[in-house]
Amino acid sequence: MDCGTCETSSPLEMHKPEVVDVNLTISGNAVKMLGDAFGDDRSMALLVGVLSGGCSGYMYDLQIVETTDIDCQELNIDGFRVLIPNSSSHLLNGIQIDYEDRLMGGGFKIVNPNAQSSCGCGESFS
Amino acid sequence: MPEVAFSESYVTLWRGKDCLAFIDGLSSNLVLGLSPNKVIQSAILDKNAKIIDFVTIINLGEFLAVVGYMPNFEALLNFVTPKILQSDVVISDISNLNDVIIHYEDNSGGEIGTCETSDGETKARVSEKITFCIVSKNMKIDCKEMDQDFHEWRIKNLIPWYGYEILFGKIPYVCGLENYVHVSKGCYTGQEILTRMRTRSRGMKKLISISNSDFANHKITTKGKTNSLTIISQ
Numbered sequence: 001m002d003c004g005t006c007e008t009s010s011p012l013e014m015h016k017p018e019v020v021d022v023n024l025t026i027s028g029n030a031v032k033m034l035g036d037a038f039g040d041d042r043s044m045a046l047l048v049g050v051l052s053g054g055c056s057g058y059m060y061d062l063q064i065v066e067t068t069d070i071d072c073q074e075l076n077i078d079g080f081r082v083l084i085p086n087s088s089s090h091l092l093n094g095i096q097i098d099y100e101d102r103l104m105g106g107g108f109k110i111v112n113p114n115a116q117s118s119c120g121c122g123e124s125f126s
Numbered sequence: 127m128p129e130v131a132f133s134e135s136y137v138t139l140w141r142g143k144d145c146l147a148f149i150d151g152l153s154s155n156l157v158l159g160l161s162p163n164k165v166i167q168s169a170i171l172d173k174n175a176k177i178i179d180f181v182t183i184i185n186l187g188e189f190l191a192v193v194g195y196m197p198n199f200e201a202l203l204n205f206v207t208p209k210i211l212q213s214d215v216v217i218s219d220i221s222n223l224n225d226v227i228i229h230y231e232d233n234s235g236g237e238i239g240t241c242e243t244s245d246g247e248t249k250a251r252v253s254e255k256i257t258f259c260i261v262s263k264n265m266k267i268d269c270k271e272m273d274q275d276f277h278e279w280r281i282k283n284l285i286p287w288y289g290y291e292i293l294f295g296k297i298p299y300v301c302g303l304e305n306y307v308h309v310s311k312g313c314y315t316g317q318e319i320l321t322r323m324r325t326r327s328r329g330m331k332k333l334i335s336i337s338n339s340d341f342a343n344h345k346i347t348t349k350g351k352t353n354s355l356t357i358i359s360q
Binding site: 014070 | 138216243260261263316317
């Protein structure tokens with residue numbers, strides 16, 4: 001196989017989505033749960049990302065981090081640091097982070113006005 | 127062993143630490159964990175479980191080589207590239223540097239699902255009787271185009287192929303690709319649809335070979351001299 005001198009073979013031009021300034025809201029239930037998770041330590045941040053995959057093509061990725069190498073925009077919402085990767089900003093603008101307290105299928109949920117559809121478990125969207 | 131050129135193929139290089147997870151999340155077979163010098167085939171699906179492309183993924187250590195069907199290439203790129211987001215995935219097209227040759231009726235005894243590279247040739251044994259060979263165009267291998275002998279062999283061995291059974295927009299379970307759907311790998315694009323079809327036995331089809339004298343009742347996908355391939359409901 002000729003790999004075009006593998007390390008330097010020209011990458012394909014990729015469509016890079018526009019970076020948008022994200023607005024998001026966090027529901028009262030989610031604020032309470034984040035408060036429980038963070039405690040008094042507000043040096044940590046909630047990273048809200050999007051990965052490929054899941055039943056519908058994209059899936060949410062929530063992490064509590066101190067720092068990240070990902071190029072992010074940082075928001076301060078209700079006293080919490082929230083990090084949004086710029087590469088996913090077009091998919092996350094306008095979302096609401098909610099928390100559902102249920103025995104089955106509970107946990108953090110994201111209500112996303114950009115999503116055309118989502119899968120049964122709510123973690124994946126398109 | 128006989129060989130034919132797979133002229134309607136593309137060859138891409140995928141680099142970056144997230145490549146396997148990225149493809150795994152968008153395709154039907156278990157790609158995650160594919161070790162170096164291993165090969166696997168998987169269908170990349172949209173959210174409705176319709177085939178964007180059926181690809182051969184070869185782990186060459188530093189990068190993946192992904193071989194697919196050129197008529198689907200643009201759709202594949204349009205589908206996957208917006209999903210790269212912050213993932214470490216870089217794709218290069220090296221189709222113009224390489225030819226793909228199919229060795230069939232391969233009884234060499236090599237281990238299925240492995241690959242080896244030597245003298246500018248990468249051989250990936252994808253199944254019991256098929257090996258994909260990626261060869262530098264500089265080697266100027268003289269190989270005949272896909273011909274009726276190859277299709278007769280496919281009919282005899284129930285092998286679905288691009289443009290005949292494996293069609294863009296079809297669901298793997300109606301293309302004879304059921305062996306490339308991993309039933310327990312977890313979430314991937316289109317998985318809900320496939321799981322519902324399988325667990326409820328709805329819409330499942332299978333690839334069979336029938337005598338040409340039975341033509342009248344079946345839609346033929348590959349026509350042979352005495353037998354042909356068709357897809358029927360299970």
